[in-house]
Amino acid sequence: MDVLASLADGFAVALTWQNLGLALIGCFLGTIIGALPGLGPSNGVAILIPLAFTLGLPATPALILLTSVYYGAMYGGRISSILLNIPGDEPALMTTLDGYPMTQQGKAGEALALSGIASFVGAFFATWGLVFLAPQLVKVALLFGPAEYFALFTLAFATLGGIAARNQAKAVIAAALGLGIAMVGVDHQTGVPRLTFGEIHLYEGIHFLIAIVGLFAISEVLLFLEHAKGEAPEASATKLNRITAPLSMLKKTAGAMGRSTIVGFIAGVLPGAGASLGSFVSYTMEKRISDKDGTFGKGDPRGVAAPEAGNNAAAGGALVPMLALGVPGSGTTAVLLAMLMALNITPGPLLFTQQPDVVWGLIAALFIGNIMLLLLNVPMVGIFVRVLQVPTKYLMPAVAMIAFVGIYGLSGSTFDLLVMIGFGVGGYVLRKLDVPLVPVILGILLGNEMEKNMRRALTISDGEYSILWGSPIAITIWVLAIVGFVAPVLIGRFLRPKKDVTVSP
Amino acid sequence: MSDRILGGTCLVLALLYIYFATQIRVGFISDPMGPKAFPIAIGVVLALGSLYTLLRPDPEPVWPKLGRLGEIVFAVVVMVAYTYALPEFGFIISTTFAAGFLSWRLGATPFAAAIAGVGIALGIFVVFRLILKLSLAIGPWGF
Amino acid sequence: MRKLAAAGAATLFAAIAFTGQAFSFEPKQTECVAPANAGGGWDFTCRQVGKALYDLKIVPGPVQVTNLAGGGGGVAFAEVVAKRNTNNDLIVAASSATTTRLAQGAFPGANQDQVRWIGTVGADYGVIAVSKDSPINTLPELFEKVKADPKSVSFAGGSAVGGWDHLKVLIAAKEAGIDDARTIKYVAFEGGGEAVTQLLGGHVQAFTGDISETKGFVDSGDLKVLAVLSEERLPGEFADFPTAREQGIDAVGANWRGFYAPGGMSDEAYDFWVNAVKTTYESDEWKQIMATNGLMPLARFGDEFDAFIAKQVADTEALSREIGILQ
Numbered sequence: 013m014d015v016l017a018s019l020a021d022g023f024a025v026a027l028t029w030q031n032l033g034l035a036l037i038g039c040f041l042g043t044i045i046g047a048l049p050g051l052g053p054s055n056g057v058a059i060l061i062p063l064a065f066t067l068g069l070p071a072t073p074a075l076i077l078l079t080s081v082y083y084g085a086m087y088g089g090r091i092s093s094i095l096l097n098i099p100g101d102e103p104a105l106m107t108t109l110d111g112y113p114m115t116q117q118g119k120a121g122e123a124l125a126l127s128g129i130a131s132f133v134g135a136f137f138a139t140w141g142l143v144f145l146a147p148q149l150v151k152v153a154l155l156f157g158p159a160e161y162f163a164l165f166t167l168a169f170a171t172l173g174g175i176a177a178r179n180q181a182k183a184v185i186a187a188a189l190g191l192g193i194a195m196v197g198v199d200h201q202t203g204v205p206r207l208t209f210g211e212i213h214l215y216e217g218i219h220f221l222i223a224i225v226g227l228f229a230i231s232e233v234l235l236f237l238e239h240a241k242g243e244a245p246e247a248s249a250t251k252l253n254r255i256t257a258p259l260s261m262l263k264k265t266a267g268a269m270g271r272s273t274i275v276g277f278i279a280g281v282l283p284g285a286g287a288s289l290g291s292f293v294s295y296t297m298e299k300r301i302s303d304k305d306g307t308f309g310k311g312d313p314r315g316v317a318a319p320e321a322g323n324n325a326a327a328g329g330a331l332v333p334m335l336a337l338g339v340p341g342s343g344t345t346a347v348l349l350a351m352l353m354a355l356n357i358t359p360g361p362l363l364f365t366q367q368p369d370v371v372w373g374l375i376a377a378l379f380i381g382n383i384m385l386l387l388l389n390v391p392m393v394g395i396f397v398r399v400l401q402v403p404t405k406y407l408m409p410a411v412a413m414i415a416f417v418g419i420y421g422l423s424g425s426t427f428d429l430l431v432m433i434g435f436g437v438g439g440y441v442l443r444k445l446d447v448p449l450v451p452v453i454l455g456i457l458l459g460n461e462m463e464k465n466m467r468r469a470l471t472i473s474d475g476e477y478s479i480l481w482g483s484p485i486a487i488t489i490w491v492l493a494i495v496g497f498v499a500p501v502l503i504g505r506f507l508r509p510k511k512d513v514t515v516s517p
Numbered sequence: 518m519s520d521r522i523l524g525g526t527c528l529v530l531a532l533l534y535i536y537f538a539t540q541i542r543v544g545f546i547s548d549p550m551g552p553k554a555f556p557i558a559i560g561v562v563l564a565l566g567s568l569y570t571l572l573r574p575d576p577e578p579v580w581p582k583l584g585r586l587g588e589i590v591f592a593v594v595v596m597v598a599y600t601y602a603l604p605e606f607g608f609i610i611s612t613t614f615a616a617g618f619l620s621w622r623l624g625a626t627p628f629a630a631a632i633a634g635v636g637i638a639l640g641i642f643v644v645f646r647l648i649l650k651l652s653l654a655i656g657p658w659g660f
Numbered sequence: 661m662r663k664l665a666a667a668g669a670a671t672l673f674a675a676i677a678f679t680g681q682a683f684s685f686e687p688k689q690t691e692c693v694a695p696a697n698a699g700g701g702w703d704f705t706c707r708q709v710g711k712a713l714y715d716l717k718i719v720p721g722p723v724q725v726t727n728l729a730g731g732g733g734g735v736a737f738a739e740v741v742a743k744r745n746t747n748n749d750l751i752v753a754a755s756s757a758t759t760t761r762l763a764q765g766a767f768p769g770a771n772q773d774q775v776r777w778i779g780t781v782g783a784d785y786g787v788i789a790v791s792k793d794s795p796i797n798t799l800p801e802l803f804e805k806v807k808a809d810p811k812s813v814s815f816a817g818g819s820a821v822g823g824w825d826h827l828k829v830l831i832a833a834k835e836a837g838i839d840d841a842r843t844i845k846y847v848a849f850e851g852g853g854e855a856v857t858q859l860l861g862g863h864v865q866a867f868t869g870d871i872s873e874t875k876g877f878v879d880s881g882d883l884k885v886l887a888v889l890s891e892e893r894l895p896g897e898f899a900d901f902p903t904a905r906e907q908g909i910d911a912v913g914a915n916w917r918g919f920y921a922p923g924g925m926s927d928e929a930y931d932f933w934v935n936a937v938k939t940t941y942e943s944d945e946w947k948q949i950m951a952t953n954g955l956m957p958l959a960r961f962g963d964e965f966d967a968f969i970a971k972q973v974a975d976t977e978a979l980s981r982e983i984g985i986l987q
Contacts, residue, residue, distance in 0.1 A: 041649070058697070059649050062707060062725070157863030158847075179575055184566035185527055191559045192534055198732070199541075199552040200848040203822035203985065206541050206552055207534075212731035212738065212768055219697075230596070234589050236623060238581040283854060338876050339853035346851070350704055353872075353953055360876020405623035405630075409616040410637045412596070416612075417641055420603065421651040422697060423729040429600040437593055444578050445523050463555040467548050468847045472814045472864065475549030546821055546842055546984065652726050 015143060022372025025072060026380060034069075034077040035377060039384045042084020047092050047396075049229040049411065050221060050418020052101025053085035053287075053327070054343035059421070061351055071355040071370055076377040078351060079331075082344055083135060083381050086287070086327045087389055090127045090320055095120055095399050098228045098411065102220060103287040103323035105453055106295040108228075110308060110315030117311050120397050121255035126265065126313055127320040128389040129257060132382060133269045134321035138277045138328025139378045142335075146364070149281045150336045158468035159479050161284045163489035165462040168289055170497040171296035172451055182447045190455020193218055194463075201467045213427040220456045222419055222428055226435025227442075227449050229415040233408045234440040255393045257313075265317035268298050276322030280329020283341040284465070287326040288457055294322025300496060328378070335359055335371060519578055524571030528564055535560035588622060595619070607656020608646075612638035685748065685928035691724045692919075693752040695736030702753040703727060705917050709753075709781055709937070712946055718936045733758050734767035741774045745922045748929035751778060751937075756824050756915040759969060763976035764822060764986050772973050775920040776930055777966045779937040782950050783958035784870040786828040786889035786913035787901070791859050792882055799887040799907045802866060803836035810843040816864040818852035818873070822985040824915060825852070827976070828889060829868045830983050832904055832911035841983035856883070870915050871898065872954030889913035894956055916958050918965065934962040 025031075038060075045056035057078050064074040089104030094111035107127065114123040141149075156164075172187055196207045197217030208214040272294035279290035298318035299308045308315045330341040338359035340346035352359050357370055364371050399407070419432050439449060466480070473479035481487055538556035580586070599615040617634025621627055645651040690713070692706035703725070710723030728736040733754070740752055752775075762772050788799060796802050806813050817825030826846050833844055847864055849855040852873030859867045860882055867874070867883070871894070877883040887904040888894060889911050894901065904911045921933055938961045940946050950956070960968045980986035 044644075045649075055697075058703070059651055062650055154857060154861035157858060157861055179570075181566050181569035181573075182575075185523075185563060185570065188531075188559055188563035188566055189527075192556070192563065195538075195556045195559065198820060200820040201548045202543065202546060202552050203820050204542055204552055206556065207537055210768065212734045215731040215734065215766070216729070233619065234592065237588050237592050237619075238585050283857060333857075337853065337857055339857050340851070349853070350701075354704060354708065354949075355952075358876045358879070361880035361882060362876060403625075405620050405625040406633050406637075408623055409619035409633060410640075412619060413612050413616050413637055413641055416596075416599070416603075417608075417645055417651070417653060420654060421645065422727070424652065424727050425730055425735065426600055426604065427730070427735075429603075430597065433593060433596050433600065436596075440589070444580065445519055446575060446578065447523070459559075464848075466555075467550045468849070470550050471548040471845060471847050474811050474845075652724065 018368060018372045019143060019376065021368070022374075022376035023379075025369055025373035026076065026376035031073055031076050031377065032380065034073055035080045035381045035384055038077045038080025039084040039087075039381055039388055042081035042086075043088035043091075043385070043388065045081065046085035046088020046090075046104070047100045048414050048418060049092055049098045049100055050225040050415050050422070051085075052089065052221065052344075053082050053103075054347055055221075055418075055422050056085045057081050057344055057347045057351075061347070064351070071357055072373045074351070074355060075348075075370065075374050076381075078348060079374060079377060080381040080384075082348065083324075083327060083378065084385060085344075086135070086324050087128065087131045087385050089323075090131065090316075091124065091396050091399075094123045094127065094316070095396065096232065096407075096411065098232055099224060102224060102453070102457060103291045103326070104319075105224070105288065105450060106291045106319035106323075107316060109295065109319075109450065110310070110312050113309070113311030114313070114316065115400070119311065120400060121393055122257050122261060122313070123316050124393040124396055125255060125390055126257040126261060127316050128386065128393065129262065130265070130269050130272075130317040130320040131324040131389075132386040134273045134276055134324035134326075135328050135378075135382045135385075137273045138280065138325040139375065139382065141277050141325075142328055142331055142378075143375060146332050146336050149332050150361075153282055153333055153337070155483075155485055156282055156284065157483075158465040158472065159482060160485045160489065161282075161465040162462060162469055162480060163486045163493070164282070164285060164289075165458050165465065167489050167493040167497070168293060168454070168458055169462070170493040171293060171300075172454070178446065182445070183451050186442070186447050186449065186451035187455045190223075190452040190457075191459035192455075193223065193452075194456045194459030200464060201471065213425065217460070218431060218456070219423070219428070220453065221422065222432045223435050223456050224453055225415045225419055226432040227439035227452060229411055230433060230436025231439030231443055231449075233412045234436060235443065236404050236408050255397065256390070261313050265314050268302065268314040268318045269321040271301070272298060272318040272322040273325040276325030277329040279322075280326030280341060281332045283330075283333040283337070283339045284461065285341065287323050287330060287342050287344075290326025290329070291319040291323035292454065295319040296497075331378075335363055335374075336361065338363075518574070519580070520570055520574030524567045524569075524574065527567035528571060531560045531564035531567055534563065592619060592622060603654035605656065607658060608653040609638045609642055610656060611654070612641065685926065685932045687719050687749050687929075687932065689721065689724065690719045690749045691726055691747075691751075693726050693728050693736050693740065693750065695728055695730075695733035695752065695754075695758075697727055697729045701755065701917075702733070705753040705755070705781070705919075708949055709919075709940060712940045712943065712949070713936060715945060716940060716943055718939060732761050732766060734761065734770070737767050737770050737775070740922050741770065746924035747922050748925055750925075751919040751921050751933055753917070754920050755917045756972070757819075758920075759972045760822075760824055760827065760976050763973045764980050772969050773923075775923050776925055777969045778919040778921055778930070778933050779941070779961035779965050780916045780918035780958050781937065781941050781946065782953075782955035783914040783916040784872050784954060785894065785956055786825075786915065787867075787869060787871050787874055787885050788829065788832060788887050788889070788904075789859070789867045789869075789874055789878075789883050789885045790865065791862070792884050794865070794884060796886070797884070798902075799832065799904055799909055800836065802886055803833060803838060803909070806833070806844065807836075807838060810845065813866055814845045814847050814864040815866045815868050816847050816849055816855035816858045817868040818849055818855050820848050821846060822980065823848075824913075825855075825868045825870075827979065828911070828913040831913060831979065832887070832889065832909055834979075834983070835904075835909045835911045841985075859883070870954075871956070875954050887911075890956070896951075898956075914956075914958055916960075917955070918960075931962075937961065 045051045089100035090107045092100040093104040093107040097112040099105045276290035279285045333339045334345040602611040613634040616637040620633040621630035694703040694706040696702045706725045819825040852869035885901045888901045
């Protein structure tokens with residue numbers, strides 16, 4: 013087969029000692045970057061571009077280094093989500109929902125091992141998808157216009173009911189706060205600043221990383237300060253039973269991994285959707301399908317496996333439009349794309365035929381990097397969990413300082429740091445009042461996209477609303493949203509006898 | 518009571534938000550939907566969620582004692598001071614003080630906290646500046 | 661400590677003695693401010709020029725790139741004016757987006773005379789394109805269609821309304837005899853790449869962007885370039901594209917990339933940087949980078965660049981006022 017022969021050539025390109033070394037360095041640095049709050053895949057890759065420049069690497073090795081960092085960061089984000097309840101970056105957000113409860117139950121080792129395997133499964137099959145399906149998938153991605161994207165983002169919001177919250181009204185408040193924050197900044201479709209109060213720092217809006225780090229990391233530090241010196245807030249479960257995932261757990265989560273890989277990959281391929289949407293929809297869909305006993309949000313292993321398989325599959329999927337169309341589907345691929353151009357490579361429809369060495373070398377490197385990451389991550393679970401044994405009085409200051417450094421390094425702006433502290437205080441208050449934080453971030457991440465696509469669609473149709481359900485794809489997504497998510501909530505509310513669902517966790 | 522305050526605050530916030538949204542200056546060129554509709558809709562959703570919370574609050578959460586609350590306020594003040602100190606005194610010195618302070622307030626002895634402050638500052642400097650080449654704040658002495 | 665100081669003084673003297681013949685200014689720790697997050701266009705301008713400056717031994721050490729994001733470049737502009745006005749070792753990446761925003765008053769309280777303009781390192785010319793299946797073959801045909809039925813053509817571009825991609829269409833439309841800018845349907849996307857895919861998917865009818873964004877799709881035959889907004893035909897592989905001018909629509913739009921420096925920079929330092937950027941621009945290494953990035957020649961340095969900026973700001977301001985973006 014043609015494709016397999018090309019792939020074999022790719023392995024011939026990638027399998028040199030230098031390239032393997034670069035992949036190893038990339039995977040290692042990427043994992044660390046992913047785990048540190050405030051540094052995610054996109055700024056991780058951006059940070060390491062100068063390194064590739066200074067080493068004077070030619071195209072293929074440079075790409076191998078940076079894509080290893082990319083995949084590594086996607087793996088690494090889960091570590092702080094699971095251990096500290098602080099998402100290392102935005103795709104790892106959903107992993108906090110069940111990962112941290114597992115840690116509280118003393119199952120941090122299992123959660124880390126399982127999520128490592130789920131990440132591998134997602135990334136591995138997504139890379140195969142990239143090999144075989146890229147040209148066909150690109151055609152599908154082109155069918156997505158503003159109306160279809162609007163439907164897709166609305167679907168994502170419709171699944172919000174699936175996120176664990178004891179009080180749905182508070183989830184609504186949280187999402188609305190996030191959406192409200194998303195509106196700040198210069199409006200793209202008219203060019204006027206909105207809700208900026210003349211503050212030039214707000215013209216570009218509020219970066220979601222600032223919100224994530226403030227809401228999760230800084231507020232966590234404040235929560236710890238609440239308790240008297242030396243006294244731990246909750247019996248932090250440092251007893252670690254095991255550092256591998258038992259076979260029964262893998263069996264139980266296999267279905268979740270498989271489904272999430274497919275969902276995540278599709279979300280990744282759509283240039284307007286991205287990795288965070290992939291992990292988000294994977295989680296809520298899995299909850300809808302398999303959460304029969306209401307264990308999601310309380311440390312269900314499937315709730316860890318699903319978003320991790322989903323976001324790593326999305327990371328692989330996002331490379332499809334980047335390579336085949338030259339269109340970045342996420343912040344990270346935007347940076348990689350800029351790097352490609354700087355290396356004299358023009359991504360686009362002809363890349364696969366004009367520069368097969370680069371493409372297949374890169375794909376081979378993805379396989380190699382992925383296997384390296386699995387080998388690196390599973391034995392290292394034992395080291396990662398040691399983080400929990402660091403007393404909070406030393407761990408939390410370090411977390412706070414890393415948060416500051418991550419944000420400052422991204423934008424060099426004092427203003428951003430103040431906004432982050434503001435989010436920290438807000439996050440603390442919201443946590444105390446049992447308002448879930450995840451919908452806030454989702455509002456910030458998805459709100460803009462939802463509005464922009466709706467307005468783009470309406471601009472194209474001259475204000476005719478029917479364009480929003482004017483294509484088979486759009487209709488399919490709407491039906492999915494209504495049947496899968498809106499209807500069950502309504503029917504459930506209707507059928508369930510009126511009782512307070514406020515059971516203590 | 519806390520939930521009622523939350524609901525009330527968010528309701529006021531929602532109304533303010535809707536007011537500010539209506540004040541958005543629409544330019545000469547506008548799309549059919551305009552820049553105001555979406556923010557107004559969000560304000561309405563926020564108001565509805567707030568009303569529900571205002572009328573049907575959850576049980577009261579456990580708030581920390583006043584002393585501990587002061588601790589939190591003080592930590593926030595330190596973080597703000599840290600933010601302003603960064604460009605003035607550079608990364609290492611500012612971070613040593615901020616991290617040391619937080620460590621002390623989280624229960625370390627002053628001596629251990631000082632060591633922790635220096636260790637955290639140097640550790641981050643090595644990893645982020647020397648290995649990852651991230652631009653950290655540079656003070657008058659170049660670090 | 662004393663030893664260190666002595667060593668430092670010695671190197672300093674050596675450095676002055678060594679370079680005394682060429683320039684009275686010797687750069688120390690040079691810095692390039694990218695007014696955007698890492699990974700964006702300005703970031704790359706800084707990194708690539710910074711690398712070339714070091715490789716060509718124009719500066720003594722690697723150029724430190726600092727990201728100072730916010731306000732579409734406005735935060736960096738304000739910071740340089742307010743806090744680093746006399747720094748001699750500092751340059752800031754800029755492009756047409758900078759002058760567009762200056763002209764439209766999007767940097768509150770700022771104007772182009774507050775900084776010193778150094779020079780360009782190339783330009784990316786504007787293009788207007790349609791998909792390969794489109795029945796439209798020339799730029800006048802496209803605007804005829806817009807005139808006949810404004811609702812039938814949506815333009816997709818990568819900048820916000822009032823931004824550079826939008827202005828290019830408006831400049832061309834005005835030259836083609838369309839006076840009311842509001843009749844042009846413009847849909848803003850995140851970057852040129854996304855706009856192109858929307859065109860290929862058939863969701864919009866025309867694309868406005870820069871030539872570097874379209875290269876891959878023109879090569880594959882998916883895109884039909886109706887016009888390049890350059891004075892004359894571009895060199896090399898782009899020579900097949902007709903200019904708007906030769907089709908009777910006198911519209912030119914070049915997205916230049918270059919640098920400015922703090923307003924209080926000494927004349928010696930300013931001369932040094934003008935010369936440094938010029939030397940880089942003329943080097944073979946840079947020509948290679950330009951070719952790979954789809955950058956076209958555009959050489960303006962020192963006073964000439966200053967005049968160029970003044971004209972561009974004035975032109976953009978007049979245009980923005982005329983079409984109603986600026987009131």
